[in-house]
Amino acid sequence: MLSASNLISQRGGMDVFKSINFELKAGQCVEVLGDNGAGKTTLLRTLAKIHTQYNGHFRCDNFLYQGHRLALDELLNAVENLTWHGHLRGQVRSEEQIFSALDRVEMSRNSLSPCAQLSQGQQRRVAMARWLLSVAGVWILDEPVTALDQSGQELLVRILNQHCAGGGAVLYSTHVTLPVVNKLTLVVEAVENQRFAR
Numbered sequence: 001m002l003s004a005s006n007l008i009s010q011r012g013g014m015d016v017f018k019s020i021n022f023e024l025k026a027g028q029c030v031e032v033l034g035d036n037g038a039g040k041t042t043l044l045r046t047l048a049k050i051h052t053q054y055n056g057h058f059r060c061d062n063f064l065y066q067g068h069r070l071a072l073d074e075l076l077n078a079v080e081n082l083t084w085h086g087h088l089r090g091q092v093r094s095e096e097q098i099f100s101a102l103d104r105v106e107m108s109r110n111s112l113s114p115c116a117q118l119s120q121g122q123q124r125r126v127a128m129a130r131w132l133l134s135v136a137g138v139w140i141l142d143e144p145v146t147a148l149d150q151s152g153q154e155l156l157v158r159i160l161n162q163h164c165a166g167g168g169a170v171l172y173s174t175h176v177t178l179p180v181v182n183k184l185t186l187v188v189e190a191v192e193n194q195r196f197a198r
Contacts (some may be wrong), residue, residue: 001026001138001169002047002063007056009042016042018189019056024138024169029160029180032173034188040173041068043188044142047171064136066144070127074116078102078126081115085130093133101129105155120147128159139163141172153178 002024009016017039024030034040045051047058048065072081079098086093093101102108105125115123124147131139139160145153153176160170160180170180 002058002060002140002171004047004058005056007043007046007058008054009039009046009051010053010055011042013053015055015191018191020186020188022184022186024171024184026137026167026169027164027182028169029164029183030169030171030186031177031180031183032171032186032188033175033177034173035190038188038190040188041142044140044171044173048140060138060140062136063138063140064131064134065140065142066127066131067142068146070123072115072123072126075114077114078107078111078118078129081126082130082133086133089134091133091135097133098129101132102126104132104159105129121149121152124148125152125155128156131163132159137168139168139170139172141170143173143175145174145176145178 004020004022007020022030032040032043042051046054047060048063082098099108099111102111105128107122107125107129110118110122115126144156148156157178157180163170164182
């Protein structure tokens with residue numbers, strides 16, 4: 001579902017990290033680890049076809065990308081945000097489907113509150129509901145644990161396991177290892193003397 005062969009992202013013509021090779025199959029998770037500045041975010045943005053400077057090859061189709069920014073309009077509530085995102089991707093969802101996804105991430109009680117009034121952890125849960133409404137088989141997630149408390153982390157693990165059990169696949173970066181099933185580990189190593197903020 002996702003693979004990379006001799007992949008090296010670059011900035012200004014300089015390599016960010018050492019060559020990467022991996023294959024992600026249906027039902028698997030790849031946990032991306034590495035020091036701060038090693039290039040984890042750059043790798044994920046490359047695989048999501050946002051960062052376009054690289055050498056090597058990769059294949060990634062039918063994916064959803066979630067970066068550090070959650071892409072929520074703080075003036076809109078959770079339902080409005082999810083509706084808007086669905087229209088952007090041509091994936092119109094009914095109110096029933098949207099409320100069902102919000103219920104799964106335990107946000108139905110706050111579904112009509114403007115996102116500006118939600119905590120960072122609650123906003124993260126709204127973003128997780130967007131994953132549930134997506135038809136993408138591969139989820140590329142940059143530090144999805146950020147801002148989640150213990151119950152939120154447990155919820156995240158359940159959602160990742162359920163997605164993989166249903167034939168999906170996940171690649172995510174993290175500083176907190178997660179107890180997901182069928183997990184592989186990919187360590188990103190910065191090129192010596194070349195460390196970047198992301």
